[in-house]
Amino acid sequence: MASRRFSKGVTSLVLLSSLASPAFAGGLERGGYNIDQLFDTSPFSFQSGVTYVTPQRKLKDVRDTNTSVLTGGGNLNTRPNSADDTSNYTIPYIGFKAGFADAVDCLVDYSEPFGGHTDPGSNWAGANNNIETEIKTRNYGGTCSYRFDMGPGQLRFIGGAFYQEVEGFKERLVSTLPLLLGTGTGVGRLDLEDSGWGWRAGLAYEIPEYAMRASLVYNSRVKYDNLTGTVDLRQVPVVPIYGGKITNVFGSAEAPDSLEMKLQSGIAPDWLAFGSVKWTNWSVLQSVPFCPTSTKGVAACTAGGATELTSLDLLYRDGWTISGGVGHKFNDQWAGAVSVTWDRGTSQGYGAQTDSWTLGLGAAYTPTEHIEWRFAGAVGVLTSGSSGTFEYNGQTYGDDVSYSFGNDLVAALSTSLKIKF
Numbered sequence: 001m002a003s004r005r006f007s008k009g010v011t012s013l014v015l016l017s018s019l020a021s022p023a024f025a026g027g028l029e030r031g032g033y034n035i036d037q038l039f040d041t042s043p044f045s046f047q048s049g050v051t052y053v054t055p056q057r058k059l060k061d062v063r064d065t066n067t068s069v070l071t072g073g074g075n076l077n078t079r080p081n082s083a084d085d086t087s088n089y090t091i092p093y094i095g096f097k098a099g100f101a102d103a104v105d106c107l108v109d110y111s112e113p114f115g116g117h118t119d120p121g122s123n124w125a126g127a128n129n130n131i132e133t134e135i136k137t138r139n140y141g142g143t144c145s146y147r148f149d150m151g152p153g154q155l156r157f158i159g160g161a162f163y164q165e166v167e168g169f170k171e172r173l174v175s176t177l178p179l180l181l182g183t184g185t186g187v188g189r190l191d192l193e194d195s196g197w198g199w200r201a202g203l204a205y206e207i208p209e210y211a212m213r214a215s216l217v218y219n220s221r222v223k224y225d226n227l228t229g230t231v232d233l234r235q236v237p238v239v240p241i242y243g244g245k246i247t248n249v250f251g252s253a254e255a256p257d258s259l260e261m262k263l264q265s266g267i268a269p270d271w272l273a274f275g276s277v278k279w280t281n282w283s284v285l286q287s288v289p290f291c292p293t294s295t296k297g298v299a300a301c302t303a304g305g306a307t308e309l310t311s312l313d314l315l316y317r318d319g320w321t322i323s324g325g326v327g328h329k330f331n332d333q334w335a336g337a338v339s340v341t342w343d344r345g346t347s348q349g350y351g352a353q354t355d356s357w358t359l360g361l362g363a364a365y366t367p368t369e370h371i372e373w374r375f376a377g378a379v380g381v382l383t384s385g386s387s388g389t390f391e392y393n394g395q396t397y398g399d400d401v402s403y404s405f406g407n408d409l410v411a412a413l414s415t416s417l418k419i420k421f
Contacts, residue, residue, distance in 0.1 A: 026319040026346035026353050027282035028114040028135055031091040033200070033219045033258065035143050038107040038158070041208075042420035043099045049374070049416025050093070055086040056410060057352055057382055062125040062403040065388075072400055073128030073186070074176030083120035085352060085405075093416070106144040107160075113139050114166075114255060122187070126401035127173040131187060133312075135168035137255070143200060153207035158215075160200045164222045164255060167193040170312060174236045184235035190290060190310055192229035192251070198222040211266035221284065222255035231290065231309055242309060248293040249309055251301055256281040267326075274339075275324035282316035282346045286392055304395045313397050315390055316346040316353075325360070336363045345383070350390035350398040352405055354383045362414075370421055376414040381407050 025032070030053075037047055062081040066072030095109035114137040122131045143160030170190045178184035202217030230246050237244035258281065264274035289308045291301035299307045325339025338361055345354035358380030365373045386404040390397045 025321055025343045025356070027256065027280060027285070027314075027316050028116045028137075029280065029319065029321075029343075030089070030113060030115045031093060031111050032113050032278075032280075033139075033141075033162075033217075033260075034093070034111070035107060035109075035141075035158070035160075035200075035217065037095045037097050037109070037418075038105055038143055038145055039204070039206075039213065040097050040105075040418075040420070042097075045095075045097045045418055045420045047095045047097075047416055047418040048093065049414065051091040051412055051414040052088070053091065053412045054088045054410065055382065056408045057084075057086040057405060058408055059083045059085050059120065059124075059126070059352065059403045059405050062401065064125045064128065064400070065402050066128065066400040069175060069177055073173045076125045076127055076173070076176075079123055079125045079127065081125050083124040083126065085118050085120050087117040087119045089115065089117055103148065104144060104146055106142070109141050109143075111139045111141070112137055113164075122173065126403060129172060129401040131171040131173060133168070133170040135166065138165045139163070145204070147204075147206075150205070152209075153205055153212070156204040156206065156215075158200070158202040158204060158217060162198050162200070162222075163195065164198060165193075165195040166224060166255070167191075174233065175238055177238045178236055181238075183237050187235050188239075188310070189232040190229060190249075190312070191232070192227050192290070192312075194224040194227045194253075196222040196224050196255075198255070211264065211272055213262070213264050215262045217260055219258045219260075221257040221281070224253045224255070227251040227253060227288075227290070228293075229290065242292070247309065249290040250293050250296055251288055251290040253288045253312075254284045256284050270329040272327040272337075273325075274327065274337075276322070278319075278321040280319040280321070282319045285314045285316050287315065287395070287397065288312040303393065313350075315348060315350045315392055315397055317348050319346050320344040333366050334363065335366075336361070338362075341380075345385070347385070347387070348390060350387055352385065352387060352403075354385040356383065356410065357381050358410070370419060372418040372420065374414075374416045374418070376412075378410075378412040378414075380410045382410055383407055 060082045064076040067075035097107045117134040119132045141162035145156045145158045147154045147156040174188040175186045178186040198220045200219045204215035206213045260278040262276040287303040289303045289311045291307040295307040321343045323341040327337035329335040341358045343356045347353040360378040362376030384406045388402040
């Protein structure tokens with residue numbers, strides 16, 4: 001039988017390992033939504049942490065498959081046929097949890113659940129598809145729970161809301177003519193931003209005596225109905241109508257909803273097993289069109305529509321993440337955990353997001369009952385694949401460049417400090 005003391009010492013490692021293991025999940029997943037701090041047994045706790053991720057995705061056998069100066073940017077096959085696609089990034093987290101009347105717990109937190117950054121540069125044969133793309137989100141959440149006795153344990157109802165901001169940009173080579181004519185670089189840029197609200201609801205059942213907890217939490221979509229931004233074609237004066245100037249644009253998109261089930265239980269004195277299954281509705285993000293603001297209310301802004309000026313083509317399928325591991329409490333100060341995570345790639349023959357496998361190792365040091373320092377590392381494999389043409393809703397995507405990639409490495413380091421009082 002596992003004791004309550006065991007529960008406090010080891011179950012915190014579930015959060016530790018979850019930060020390190022899905023280091024490079026599909027879609028625009030980064031930290032995702034994580035409310036594990038809500039289950040902290042202290043009346044009050046403050047936690048701050050950061051995860052640093054270094055994906056090493058390398059593209060090879062790159063071929064410019066649309067060499068038209070008018071529609072494909074020009075022939076780029078004289079440029080290098082390989083590129084380093086991914087960039088390193090950090091995932092911060094700040095949370096404050098408070099308990100009230102031995103039944104209500106509330107958590108306010110800041111996180112950056114979604115994002116992406118690819119930076120192959122301009123000197124590769126696929127520059128007409130991408131030079132640099134970056135998406136960032138900022139999430140401000142508030143979540144509360146109410147728990148009461150039921151059977152040998154406690155049932156907990158969970159609910160909350162969050163406000164999310166998104167911003168990003170994409171640069172690509174629109175045409176090589178300005179380079180030949182000496183009138184510009186030929187590079188176009190899209191900038192975008194918006195914000196929206198979401199909500200979450202869930203259930204959890206806990207038996208502290210056995211360090212057992214099962215939870216199921218749903219996070220809603222966030223609708224970005226008022227995506228606004230600009231398309232900068234000042235370096236591409238050869239484009240009809242919009243070339244040589246900045247044009248205000250609008251669009252709409254959604255951040256995906258998700259459903260996650262987590263389970264943990266003591267399996268022997270000072271030993272804990274844990275696992276999770278998460279579904280993320282990444283298929284809501286296909287091609288996101290952007291149209292000139294001057295056309296708003298005149299014609300619908302649709303992918304491939306008559307008023308579309310540019311688009312952000314993602315073409316994702318739903319993501320699945322499965323993780324499992326064990327934790328062990330060595331003494332009153334030290335505990336450790338190991339986990340394995342599989343994440344199903346969201347690319348469907350367009351893009352470089354294939355399945356990934358990650359091994360995570362974590363440790364927690366508790367010098368006093370009020371302070372806990374966590375640190376973790378992870379190493380994984382991004383599996384091989386290729387990218388080319390893809391059909392969706394009667395439209396063809398990926399006909400501008402094709403490439404392949406092998407099995408690549410990803411690594412992550414994570415650390416956090418929790419103060420309990």
